Amino acid sequence: MRETWRWFGEFDPLSLTEIAQTGTAGIVSALHAIPYGKVWPAEKIADRRAEIEVAGFTWDVVESLPVHEDIKRGTGPLSQHFDAYRASLENLASAGIKTVCYNFMPILDWTRTDLSAPLPSGGTCLHFSAAKMAVFEIHMLGREAAREAYHQDAIRAGDIWFLSSTEAERDTLLHAVMAGLPGAVDRYDINGLKTVLASYDGLSHDDLRANLKRFLEEVIPTASTLGINMCIHPDDPPGEILGLPRIVSTQDDIGWIMQAVDDPANGLTLCTGSLGANPYNDLPAIARAFGHRTHFAHLRNVTKDPDGSFTESGHLAGDVDLVAVIDELLEAEANHDTNIPFRADHGHALLSDIGQTFQPGYTLIGRLRGLAELRGIIAALS
CATH class of the missing domain: 3.20.20.150 (Divalent-metal-dependent TIM barrel enzymes)
Known part of the structure; x- marks a missing residue:
């Protein structure tokens, strides 16, 4: 190899x-x-x-x-x-x-919800949270149909996260999801992503x-x-x-x-x-x-x-x-x-x-x- x-x-x-x-x-x-x-x-x-x-x-x-x-x-x-x-x-x-x-x-070329999730021994990693992705789809994009696509534990945890999240935290989530667009491709805001979807x-x-x-x-x-x-x-x-x-x-x-x-x-x-x-x-x-x-x-x-x-x-x-x-x-x-x-x-x-x-x-x-x-x-x- x-x-x-x-x-x-x-x-x-x-x-x-x-x-x-x-x-x-x-x-x-x-x-x-x-x-x-x-x-x-x-x-x-x-x-x-x-x-x-x-x-x-x-x-x-x-x-x-x-x-x-x-x-x-x-x-x-x-x-x-x-x-x-x-x-x-x-x-x-x-x-x-x-x-x-x-x-x-x-x-999107790939999708993560966290670009710098902490590691137990120090450092950070990429992470995909089903709960945060459910939040992104259901609450931020308004896709109620997404409730059928996620584990119920993820939906419940996502609902709780959304209720306590700040606008800055939701912006960070959008940035993480949009990181799957490579190179010089423009990133979407919520309305732009809805349009392309x-x-x-x-x-x-x-x-x-x-x-x-x-x-x-x-x-x-x-x-x-x-x-x-x-x-x-x-x-x-x-x-x-x-x-x-x-x-x-x-x-x-x-x-x-x-x-x-x-x-x-x-x-x-x-x-x-x-x-x-x-x-x-x-x-x-x-x-x-x-x-x-x-x-x-x-x-x-x-x-x-x-x-x-x-x-x-x-x-x-x-x-x-x-x-x-x-x-x-x-x-x-x-x-x-x-x-x-x-x-x-x-x-x-x-x-x-x-x-x-x-x-x-x-x-x-x-x-x-x-x-x-x-x-x-x-x-x-x-």
Whole structure:
């Protein structure tokens, strides 16, 4: 397995010189300043690659080449969007980039309710509170239907929290939820989020699946011809939020996607934290089933609560058996002569991380601790 480190370019407080001290070999990056749906220009891709290579790295994975919301909704100038996506793939291939991560989650790339939840031993972590998310949907967005989507314990706790919360605390919750919009994408206020949610009214699970299948049919043949591996990221969290359908949350979902366009270029980003937040997912079994179609791995861990909440734990401390997952990925590499790039996904804010303006979860010390633990697993298994 090949070590990589996610770097947000101009949006990252860490320099490549600092990242070099982690000992990682590859960089995971993207052109976050380019609006969704626009072609990534070849010259900007070349500039980013040169910047990475001058620092002594290779640009191993694009994360992410975003999918326009029109494609997810199945509306708007779809041919134009597909043409732009294919053009970006062609420009990436011309620069030697062969792995592209993307997701098909409506509106938000990921969702948390707390960006700096305190840890018992010091430091902070990312946390998803089902109670606070229920508050956000029911009380702040006015979605009474959300009462059917959450555990009753979460709804009761959320009602109590809302009654005692201040406007500043509710603003902090909105900020945390909006942190799932990456790069230069504008954040929404409550009314703005209501408006964009309304654009998805009536879209069913089957509709979103059909729109993903159309996307795959449009782009996978091009990716395959170019030698690019596309790898879809699972839903985060892997369950319904905001009344939006989720179609990459379970092993069955992944199997459906792999068969929708049965081409090796149509692959998976195996995110153990995202999939691990679903109590019904067996992560070693998923790695065993789809190791041959896993083109990229996000390795992190979570601790789950009965009401649907979860906390991003230490890499060796959560509910996911990362040793077993990595063992399956190493077996897939041996059987299929591949070298799967992986990164220590997210990390606690520890020591000098505290007070820094990192992208949420993308700390230095916390991720380095996670990388060290993953290195230990891989060394022992190898």
